[in-house]
Amino acid sequence: AQTVTQSQPEMSVQEAETVTLSCTYDTSESDYYLFWYKQPPSRQMILVIRQEAYKQQNATENRFSVNFQKAAKSFSLKISDSQLGDAAMYFCAYRSAGWGGSQGNLIFGKGTKLSVKP
């Protein structure tokens, strides 16, 4: 079974600085997708960025970028120029490229709580 591990329960960053959140995963599959979701106090899970395992190029969305190391099964999120609105829980998630049975759902890590100091 696939697992996702986020080793940092809490992180803190100064406004305008850069922070990196860590995520490792375990899978025997070769084709899968990885995601970072943000959950602010409003509780809604918001997709931050997604990475297809077959793509070597790291995904980037504005201030958010990932460092995807497939061999090491590592998927870290870098937030540049941190803003107060970035404060939230961040979840790393895995999904098999197939669907049906136990493949189609998202498998989440336990999350990292990010605080942004003004």
Added chain:
Amino acid sequence: KAGVTQTPRYLIKTRGQQVTLSCSPISGHRSVSWYQQTPGQGLQFLFEYFSETQRNKGNFPGRFSGRQFSNSRSEMNVSTLELGDSALYLCASSLALGVNYGYTFGSGTRLTVV
């Protein structure tokens, strides 16, 4: 366009009772998934529906059930509530099955069992 709507937002129930939670997906979305979020276990997948059929199921007891209607709205039901069922229940909708179609989550229903 309207997002994923979950009702009610908060719910308090007594142990042994049953509860029904509702999820209205984004218009045009045909797939609905449910997740349970607790401080101890984190986010766990409950089930996924597409075209009124359950396509995928997580590792939860039979007390947890769901259904999807012809308009894609979904309900999940928990019978014989236990204290451990207290959680945030999140619903996510997608245009169709398959990872190419991203999920949009609702704001969840906070269930407290006393």
